[in-house]
Amino acid sequence: MRDLRRIGFAVFLLVLVALYFVLRVGLGFGQLAPDLLVVALLLAARELRAGSAAGLGLLLGVLDGAVTPLRFGYAALVLTLLGFLGARSREVIAGDSAVFLGLYLFLGKWLFDVLLAVFTGAAFRGAATDLLLVSPLAALYAAAAGLVAVAFYRTLS
Amino acid sequence: MLALILLWMPQRWRDSVAELVRATVLSPVLAMQRGALEREARLADPVRLRAERDSLAAFLVGTAALQAENESLRALLGLRQRLPPSFVSAELVRVPERGAEGAFRLTAGGTEGVQPGAPVVAAAGLVGAVNSTDARGAVGIDWTHPLFRASAMTLDGNVYGIVEPRTGPNGAQMLALTGTAFHTELPRGTLIVTSGRGGVYPRGIPIGTIAGRDEQQVAWSPSYLVTPLVTPGEMSYVLVLGQPDPALAGRNLAASWGITVAEHAAVDTAAIGAVETAPARAPAAAPRVVVPQVTAPAAPAVRPQIRTQPVQPAVPAARDTGTAPEGRR
Numbered sequence: 001m002r003d004l005r006r007i008g009f010a011v012f013l014l015v016l017v018a019l020y021f022v023l024r025v026g027l028g029f030g031q032l033a034p035d036l037l038v039v040a041l042l043l044a045a046r047e048l049r050a051g052s053a054a055g056l057g058l059l060l061g062v063l064d065g066a067v068t069p070l071r072f073g074y075a076a077l078v079l080t081l082l083g084f085l086g087a088r089s090r091e092v093i094a095g096d097s098a099v100f101l102g103l104y105l106f107l108g109k110w111l112f113d114v115l116l117a118v119f120t121g122a123a124f125r126g127a128a129t130d131l132l133l134v135s136p137l138a139a140l141y142a143a144a145a146g147l148v149a150v151a152f153y154r155t156l157s
Numbered sequence: 158m159l160a161l162i163l164l165w166m167p168q169r170w171r172d173s174v175a176e177l178v179r180a181t182v183l184s185p186v187l188a189m190q191r192g193a194l195e196r197e198a199r200l201a202d203p204v205r206l207r208a209e210r211d212s213l214a215a216f217l218v219g220t221a222a223l224q225a226e227n228e229s230l231r232a233l234l235g236l237r238q239r240l241p242p243s244f245v246s247a248e249l250v251r252v253p254e255r256g257a258e259g260a261f262r263l264t265a266g267g268t269e270g271v272q273p274g275a276p277v278v279a280a281a282g283l284v285g286a287v288n289s290t291d292a293r294g295a296v297g298i299d300w301t302h303p304l305f306r307a308s309a310m311t312l313d314g315n316v317y318g319i320v321e322p323r324t325g326p327n328g329a330q331m332l333a334l335t336g337t338a339f340h341t342e343l344p345r346g347t348l349i350v351t352s353g354r355g356g357v358y359p360r361g362i363p364i365g366t367i368a369g370r371d372e373q374q375v376a377w378s379p380s381y382l383v384t385p386l387v388t389p390g391e392m393s394y395v396l397v398l399g400q401p402d403p404a405l406a407g408r409n410l411a412a413s414w415g416i417t418v419a420e421h422a423a424v425d426t427a428a429i430g431a432v433e434t435a436p437a438r439a440p441a442a443a444p445r446v447v448v449p450q451v452t453a454p455a456a457p458a459v460r461p462q463i464r465t466q467p468v469q470p471a472v473p474a475a476r477d478t479g480t481a482p483e484g485r486r
Contacts, residue, residue: 026189058160066178067186068252072171073164080160121303122258 005157009047012153016040017060025067034145035109035138037064041079042108043146045086057083078115082108098147105143110135172289179291191293194250194264244278245269245399247295249392259302259322263287263397266294270400274357277397282363282386282414283307283351284395299392300364300385301330309334309364310352312416316341317352320364323371325382332364332383333371343367343381350411359398361411 016036023033037060045053061076068075086108093100113135116122122130163171179187247265265271267290277284277297285299298305301322309320318337325331334349347367353360363386371380411417 021183021186022189025183026186026193028190028193058163061160062163062174062178063182066175066183072175073160073166076163077160 008157009153012149013040013044016043016149017063021063021067031138035112035142036145036149038079038082038109038112039105039142039146039149041083042086042105043150045083046090046104048083048087050084050087053083053087054080055083057081074116074119078112078119081115082112085111098151101150102143102147105146106136106139109139109142113138168289175289176291194248243270243399244396245271247271247277247395247397249277249284249395252296259285259298259300259305260288261285261297261299261392263295263297263395265397265399266290267292269397271295271397275398276351276358276362277395278362279387279391279395281391282365283358284387284392286357287397295397297397299389300332300387301389307358307364308352308354309349311343312348312350312411314352316343317354320349320383323380323382325368330385330389331368332385334367334381334383336378337381339378341379345369348416349383350416353409359408359410361409361414361416363411363414363416 017040020033020036020040023029023036024031027033041053041057041060044056048056057079058076061079062072064075064079065072089104093104095101114131117131163174245265247263247269250262250264252260252262263271263277271287271290273287273289275287275295277286277299283300285297285302285305287295287297289296300307300320303322305322307320308317310317316337318334320332320334323331323333334343337343345367349364349367351358351360351362351364365383365385368382368384371382
């Protein structure tokens, strides 16, 4: 039963990742589509050990970097860190409510944008306004999409 | 640790890994992207034809954008005929992700002979350069990207420098001509073209016009703000250098943009004192008209032009690698 649940969760994450690439790259929606890659990683990190979550982050980062020119490597590093921190966050905060999950996804996505801007150097080239105005909205969007996806998954499982 | 290794490994290896991922796991997604682009292009054609048929009605409802695109394509077609045959046409697709501002994908790639470092031009002038390629496309950066650099000069070749992106007054995206000699003074409107030094960009591709001194820059070598000739909105249909052409080495491409530089006349000792180094510019074929900078008042055509010294950089110009050094990222 537990294995079945794990497989179901893995399929759910796989669908989120596939949707991310189809919507953002395949259909060309770009940032109009929510960042389901980060959402998938953050959700997985709550279930995995820190090392595995970091490894998953690296894998997703390589995939993301392959379709985002000049960001290859940076996305991998940031997603690895995010996976690690997401898994570690279980030791600090535990909760399963929708409010907690929404806040977790919101902060995780915002942290991803901030770290990416810092590592790529965009934060020092005048992207601070972007991080304070656009990133929170993108994080809110991702959190909302994540909550809907989780609710859908829980209904099915 | 693996992520750090990935980050610090040479660009060539990173490109190889990215290409491997694109060719395997992500190939269906990229095929879907190509399909979407093709469908978009197919759908756009009837719209364009209908707009041409109903041109009068289209005028009334305002088809400024369509007209601009049409003009851009016609200008590009004209430029394509004047440029060496090694330039191939391509469609430029923006990368909408954050952290990839100024980056784009081209629909021409390795199959068409496009190689990393190949210059990308539009009907009005320089767009940017190709960063990496795969069989069916290429990735490049335009002049708005922080890593963009190009060795540049004035049309007469008297002032050399490096152009790099800069935020101008009111946050406008502009370029800056840096590294010029201290004693030089460039008037507004002076045309800046690529110098061909460094071998990344062929000589004579128009970049922009001088907009004034860069007041923020305080240094021994003055910087000038440059208004680029190609705005980001005009970067849709471009030409990119395909198979490297040895004949392009040292060739001045300015004539392809309708720019002509005055021939040096023989020295007339009787006219010494009437020193004039004014380049002349023929009517531009490009849609944007660039006012030529004539450093002396209009003179009779027969007036001899005397150079006191051969055309050469006023100061040794840095070599142009097409991008900023790694340390400045």
